[in-house]
Amino acid sequence: MPKAYLLIYLLMGAGPLSAQPAVDEQRCANFGEARLRQAQAYFYAHQLALQKAASQRAGASQFRVESPTYRLPLVFHILHYGEPLGQGTNVPATQVYSQIEVLNEDFQQRNPDFTNTLPQFRQEAGQMAIEFYPARDDPNGQRLAEPGINRIQIPRPAPGFFWTAESFDAQIKPRTIWDPSRYLNVWVVDSLRVPRGVTAGYAQFPDLSGLAGLPERSPANTDGVVVRYVRLGSLNKVPSNAQLRSRLAGRIFVYGRTLTHEIGHYLGLLHPFDRETCAVDGDFCADTPLTSSQSFGCNLNQAPCGVPMMVQNYMQLTDDACMSLFTACQVQRMTTVLEVSPRRRSLLTSNVGDGGPVTSLASANFAQQVRLYPNPARQQVRVQLPASAQKVLVYNALGQPLRQWLAPGTQFDLDLTGLPAGLYHLHLQTAQGTAVKPLVVE
Numbered sequence: 001m002p003k004a005y006l007l008i009y010l011l012m013g014a015g016p017l018s019a020q021p022a023v024d025e026q027r028c029a030n031f032g033e034a035r036l037r038q039a040q041a042y043f044y045a046h047q048l049a050l051q052k053a054a055s056q057r058a059g060a061s062q063f064r065v066e067s068p069t070y071r072l073p074l075v076f077h078i079l080h081y082g083e084p085l086g087q088g089t090n091v092p093a094t095q096v097y098s099q100i101e102v103l104n105e106d107f108q109q110r111n112p113d114f115t116n117t118l119p120q121f122r123q124e125a126g127q128m129a130i131e132f133y134p135a136r137d138d139p140n141g142q143r144l145a146e147p148g149i150n151r152i153q154i155p156r157p158a159p160g161f162f163w164t165a166e167s168f169d170a171q172i173k174p175r176t177i178w179d180p181s182r183y184l185n186v187w188v189v190d191s192l193r194v195p196r197g198v199t200a201g202y203a204q205f206p207d208l209s210g211l212a213g214l215p216e217r218s219p220a221n222t223d224g225v226v227v228r229y230v231r232l233g234s235l236n237k238v239p240s241n242a243q244l245r246s247r248l249a250g251r252i253f254v255y256g257r258t259l260t261h262e263i264g265h266y267l268g269l270l271h272p273f274d275r276e277t278c279a280v281d282g283d284f285c286a287d288t289p290l291t292s293s294q295s296f297g298c299n300l301n302q303a304p305c306g307v308p309m310m311v312q313n314y315m316q317l318t319d320d321a322c323m324s325l326f327t328a329c330q331v332q333r334m335t336t337v338l339e340v341s342p343r344r345r346s347l348l349t350s351n352v353g354d355g356g357p358v359t360s361l362a363s364a365n366f367a368q369q370v371r372l373y374p375n376p377a378r379q380q381v382r383v384q385l386p387a388s389a390q391k392v393l394v395y396n397a398l399g400q401p402l403r404q405w406l407a408p409g410t411q412f413d414l415d416l417t418g419l420p421a422g423l424y425h426l427h428l429q430t431a432q433g434t435a436v437k438p439l440v441v442e
């Protein structure tokens with residue numbers, strides 16, 4: 001879109017330009033509304049219809065078709081203020097790719113912390129045959145410089161400016177969205193507000209327009225997911241991002257679960273507590289135990305409805321480090337959405353190309369092929385690596401970046417003069433991920 005438009009909208013203001021009071025950041029801005037429950041009634045009925053049809057087919061044909069893997073192309077629209085690539089709101093590609101890794105682990109139940117799931121809930125857990133990948137091409141069929149990434153510079157807004165879901169949906173999404181029947185659009189933004197504070201993200205529910213009996217539609221030109229840039233990706237996977245690390249110190253949503261949760265909404269999941277009562281199932285999934293309340297932090301011993309709450313469910317509001325599972329019913333609901341919701345189903349046959357594989361950290365095999373010598377070093381160190389380094393940074397033992405070199409290639413010498421003796425880490429960013437190598441300076 002023309003940048004002038006964005007400038008105008010920013011200056012006109014999408015929300016009150018007031019000093020930001022200290023407010024708590026909330027996990028999610030998708031809260032139970034009547035229209036969501038109406039949509040839910042449809043899903044529930046449709047699931048039953050699908051099951052019935054499947055059982056009829058099974059009876060007629062005597063064999064089962066193996067389940068497909070649902071593959072969804074992602075584009076991350078990074079709205080930034082013109083910082084150098086990889087800094088501030090202009091987040092590095094590795095942060096995006098670490099997010100894709102988290103999504104694939106979480107939805108496929110390959111997350112390393114699944115083992116933390118309470119024993120009584122492990123049998124309820126669901127694995128989903130789904131894979132998220134970065135789009136290779138833009139809507140015009142041109143290869144993206146960075147797979148899955150569309151960088152959009154906007155003017156830095158006045159202090160105190162913030163987006164609300166309403167203003168962002170009205171002013172930014174329609175002008176920046178890529179065809180939502182071909183891309184899962186993710187917008188990465190600086191600040192988001194909800195009435196009671198800041199939110200880490202929000203999502204649009206599946207499109208049901210055109211289907212009989214559904215009063216609400218889900219407009220195509222705002223379809224997708226929004227996340228704050230400091231909630232994108234996982235600190236576990238991008239240790240080199242010291243700037244992000246310093247911003248996030250002590251924060252609770254730093255392992256990429258904001259988008260796990262929001263894409264759960266995008267694929268039709270509700271919060272287990274959405275009806276705020278013990279009388280009925282808040283999310284229409286019997287295997288997420290009844291709960292009337294939200295869970296924050298990581299208190300695993302909550303039972304507001306007399307049964308243990310599934311605090312670790314991705315659709316709760318728990319801390320990132322405390323989450324570990326979707327349930328089988330939740331997986332079934334998301335599968336139903338992918339089978340029947342028009343703009344979700346069409347993603348499965350999108351022709352935007354697969355820009356992967358991408359990785360935030362280089363493979364161990366790749367990292368082993370990186371050579372530093374001499375090491376320990378004095379005035380300089382020679383580096384050889386199997387793929388061209390786009391950027392090299394040297395970090396001290398406190399994780400502070402001290403120097404950087406841009407596009408040095410596959411073999412180069414780094415000047416170490418002036419660095420005090422001690423242990424450092426070289427971060428070598430390549431198209432195959434970032435290799436991290438220890439370096440001792442004498």
Ligand SMILES: [Zn+2]
Pocket residue numbers: 027028029030031261265271
């Ligand atoms: Zn939510």
